[in-house]
Amino acid sequence: MKSTVPERNAEEKGAPRLYRVPKYVWVTIGITLLTPLLHVIGMSNDLVNVSLIYLFPILVSAVYWGLGPAIYAASLSVIMFDFFFVPPNLSFTVADLRYIFSFVVYLAVAVLTATLSSRLRQQLEMVRQREATTNSLYALSRQMTAVADLDTLLHHIAKQVSHTLGTQAAVYLPDTHGELKVTASADEQGTAVWGGEESEIAIAKWVYRNGETAGKGSSSLRESSGLYVPLRTEDQIHGVLAVRMEASDIQEQREQLQLLEACGGLSASAIARVKLAEEARVAQMTAESERIRTALLDSVSHELRTPLTTIIGSATGLIENDAIFTPEDRKELTGNIRDGAMRMNRLVTNLLGMVKLESGMLQLRRKWCDVGDMISVVLTQVREFSKHRSIRVDLPDQPLFICGDEVLLEQVLINVVSNAIKYSPDYSEIVITFTRDERNAKLNIVVADTGVGIPDADRERIFEKFYRSESSRHITGTGLGLAICKGIVEVHGGTIRAESNPGGGTRMSICLPMEAPEALFPYRGQGEVE
Amino acid sequence: MTASQGARILVVDDEPQIRKLLKVTLQAHQFEIHECGDGDEAVTQASIVHPDLIILDLGLPGMSGMDVLHRVREWSQVPIIVLTAKEREEDKIAALDGGADDYVTKPFGMGELVARIRVALRHVARTTDEPVLRFGSLTVDLAQRQVELDGLPIKLTPTEYDMLKVLASNAGKIITQRQLLQQVWGGHHHESDSHYLRVYVGHLRKKLKEDPTQPRFIQTEPGIGYRFLLQD
Numbered sequence: 076m077k078s079t080v081p082e083r084n085a086e087e088k089g090a091p092r093l094y095r096v097p098k099y100v101w102v103t104i105g106i107t108l109l110t111p112l113l114h115v116i117g118m119s120n121d122l123v124n125v126s127l128i129y130l131f132p133i134l135v136s137a138v139y140w141g142l143g144p145a146i147y148a149a150s151l152s153v154i155m156f157d158f159f160f161v162p163p164n165l166s167f168t169v170a171d172l173r174y175i176f177s178f179v180v181y182l183a184v185a186v187l188t189a190t191l192s193s194r195l196r197q198q199l200e201m202v203r204q205r206e207a208t209t210n211s212l213y214a215l216s217r218q219m220t221a222v223a224d225l226d227t228l229l230h231h232i233a234k235q236v237s238h239t240l241g242t243q244a245a246v247y248l249p250d251t252h253g254e255l256k257v258t259a260s261a262d263e264q265g266t267a268v269w270g271g272e273e274s275e276i277a278i279a280k281w282v283y284r285n286g287e288t289a290g291k292g293s294s295s296l297r298e299s300s301g302l303y304v305p306l307r308t309e310d311q312i313h314g315v316l317a318v319r320m321e322a323s324d325i326q327e328q329r330e331q332l333q334l335l336e337a338c339g340g341l342s343a344s345a346i347a348r349v350k351l352a353e354e355a356r357v358a359q360m361t362a363e364s365e366r367i368r369t370a371l372l373d374s375v376s377h378e379l380r381t382p383l384t385t386i387i388g389s390a391t392g393l394i395e396n397d398a399i400f401t402p403e404d405r406k407e408l409t410g411n412i413r414d415g416a417m418r419m420n421r422l423v424t425n426l427l428g429m430v431k432l433e434s435g436m437l438q439l440r441r442k443w444c445d446v447g448d449m450i451s452v453v454l455t456q457v458r459e460f461s462k463h464r465s466i467r468v469d470l471p472d473q474p475l476f477i478c479g480d481e482v483l484l485e486q487v488l489i490n491v492v493s494n495a496i497k498y499s500p501d502y503s504e505i506v507i508t509f510t511r512d513e514r515n516a517k518l519n520i521v522v523a524d525t526g527v528g529i530p531d532a533d534r535e536r537i538f539e540k541f542y543r544s545e546s547s548r549h550i551t552g553t554g555l556g557l558a559i560c561k562g563i564v565e566v567h568g569g570t571i572r573a574e575s576n577p578g579g580g581t582r583m584s585i586c587l588p589m590e591a592p593e594a595l596f597p598y599r600g601q602g603e604v605e
Numbered sequence: 606m607t608a609s610q611g612a613r614i615l616v617v618d619d620e621p622q623i624r625k626l627l628k629v630t631l632q633a634h635q636f637e638i639h640e641c642g643d644g645d646e647a648v649t650q651a652s653i654v655h656p657d658l659i660i661l662d663l664g665l666p667g668m669s670g671m672d673v674l675h676r677v678r679e680w681s682q683v684p685i686i687v688l689t690a691k692e693r694e695e696d697k698i699a700a701l702d703g704g705a706d707d708y709v710t711k712p713f714g715m716g717e718l719v720a721r722i723r724v725a726l727r728h729v730a731r732t733t734d735e736p737v738l739r740f741g742s743l744t745v746d747l748a749q750r751q752v753e754l755d756g757l758p759i760k761l762t763p764t765e766y767d768m769l770k771v772l773a774s775n776a777g778k779i780i781t782q783r784q785l786l787q788q789v790w791g792g793h794h795h796e797s798d799s800h801y802l803r804v805y806v807g808h809l810r811k812k813l814k815e816d817p818t819q820p821r822f823i824q825t826e827p828g829i830g831y832r833f834l835l836q837d
Contacts, residue, residue, distance in 0.1 A: 420712055442799060442800070442828075443799070443800035443803060444803070445807055445825075447807070447810075447818065448803070448806075448817070448825040449825075449827070450818050451817060451818050451819060451820055451824075451825065452825055452827050454818055454819060455819075455824075468818045470817060470818070474804070474807040474817075476800070476803070476804075481827050481828050482694060482827050485827050
């Protein structure tokens with residue numbers, strides 16, 4: 076239904092001569108063929124019926140092609156009728172002068188019928204066009220409500236308007252400096268750029284400033300090639316919608332103007348809606364970042380101050396009262412300094428990791444990693460504070476390889492294993508199990524402890540930034556570690572979740588795809604002799 | 606350890622506090638310390654004081670640490686240990702492949718730094734190639750191409766042996782994946798072949814009876830390469 080509009084437009088305006096010739100040829104051929112046919116079926120003497128049959132091509136022409144071809148058909152019919160049927164035959168001479176009168180009546184009937192039927196046709200056409208317009212406006216509005224980002228929306232508008240009006244369309248919006256620019260444009264194929272010329276932008280700017288329609292078919296700046304309507308909602312002009320105006324007929328121009336104004340209204344409200352949504356999103360983000368900033372401040376100030384206090388206290392103590400300390404005291408104090416600094420280092424690492432994840436600066440450097448290698452690095456890192464815990468690692472006999480970012484995956488394991496250590500009592504066992512899910516090419520890592528466990532209600536929330544379970548407030552932490560883990564696991568296309576350990580405590584379960592979409596493990600046999 | 610006694614070390618770092626820290630602690634370890642705060646001066650100093658080792662911060666203002674590294678490497682093979690505050694693995698790899706001998710990530714423990722310095726100095730001091738390398742229970746006889754673990758010979762494929770040879774003769778020093786590929790496979794390797802490396806290291810570890818979670822000999826430096834551990 077949509078496509079009828081441009082086709083018809085092309086027929087009416089685009090190439091009139093090309094399209095009109097066949098109509099007249101058809102009329103001529105039809106009437107020329109009708110004449111011998113009437114002779115063959117032997118109606119040549121029944122003049123009344125012959126004249127009625129000659130009305131047939133006239134009506135057909137009127138209904139299908141309009142007034143011009145109808146009058147042409149009438150004239151040709153009269154000539155044929157006169158020449159071949161009215162005595163004397165094969166001559167334009169009319170023996171009985173009454174026939175002249177019937178010719179006139181005949182012509183009059185033909186013209187009248189043609190006018191009536193062509194008007195009917197026009198009305199039908201208009202109804203069709205309205206339907207098409209309504210359809211395309213409906214399509215426009217439906218498309219616009221579905222789109223949430225401004226660029227896509229503008230592109231849709233340009234495409235749809237160009238489609239609806241069968242001409243090139245352009246949308247002008249002010250840029251960040253308030254300068255009006257072509258932000259989207261389209262022709263019927265959805266390509267091309269119109270409206271970028273200086274004169275066109277100048278008109279668009281005038282329309283934007285004055286909030287009035289301008290261009291060909293409107294009341295101002297009629298000599299320009301395009302038609303420009305402001306995109307206006309109640310209190311604001313968002314931009315300008317323009318089409319290249321090809322219609323020369325006043326009536327057609329008026330229709331196009333109406334259509335364009337309708338499109339403009341729709342587009343304006345859609346743009347306003349998107350802008351509002353954007354503002355709302357920004358506001359929400361501001362609120363969220365406000366909340367996070369407060370949490371960050373609370374957490375960081377506490378987490379930074381505690382180790383700083385021990386560092387400064389121990390260091391000043393050593394400097395100022397060096398003599399009073401025994402060697403053991405001194406060792407204790409310097410140990411304090413080291414532990415405090417280590418703790419701050421962990422915090423800074425986590426904060427930086429979070430910033431990297433959040434800012435999208437995190438780039439995966441996927442490589443094939445030996446899982447055994449990774450866990451050995453992890454254990455080396457956590458060894459210094461895993462005293463009095465036994466850590467058991469269950470690895471399959473076959474070496475396990477996973478395509479991922481080695482450093483990041485190690486960070487995940489370090490965080491999860493450190494948590495298991497932190498929240499479990501001395502002399503308890505932590506079990507790290509790696510299993511391969513061959514069928515789905517997944518690696519399952521379970522880190523199980525027998526510690527305090529996580530309340531059901533917090534199982535999801537512990538992965539949120541800065542969230543700390545009420546039940547473990549007494550244990551220091553920033554609430555960043557698991558959020559980072561989740562982020563890293565998710566960029567690898569995996570999942571991480573907390574479960575309760577059947578024997579008490581927590582089971583952190585990480586599931587990672589072992590192969591990257593484009594990388595299958597290319598291991599070939601050694602083929603070497605020992 | 607005698608090789609490192611009195612060695613002259615040039616410390617290049619733009620942070621006075623870190624220079625001071627290094628100076629005090631390294632002097633306490635009997636090293637002779639020269640220091641400078643920027644890249645241009647570092648290049649000049651390196652040619653004047655003829656240090657036995659350079660500790661170079663990669664994040665210098667002005668002429669970067671990488672530039673200093675390249676400039677010094679044009680005429681000197683002096684061991685260089687880079688300090689990097691960045692957690693970007695590719696910087697470390699670039700420095701190591703660009704001629705640095707080892708790296709230490711800030712913040713670092715002094716024990717770690719001193720150990721790295723000693724290893725680097727020792728590799729320079731070693732004039733005659735020992736035909737037999739011993740690491741606790743492991744013996745690598747380079748002349749006979751024989752490897753023994755706990756007194757029992759172990760069978761290695763030629764590739765595994767070559768890898769062990771490269772790692773063991775650089776004991777204590779970091780070997781990047783690329784260096785290892787180059788020295789074992791020669792020019793016939795591709796950057797993306799590093800997973801073969803992992804597979805071979807896996808096999809080698811198995812034959813050395815390593816506990817994959819706590820290796821005694823071959824330690825993985827995540828994202829960078831391997832380090833053959835010195836046995837205490």
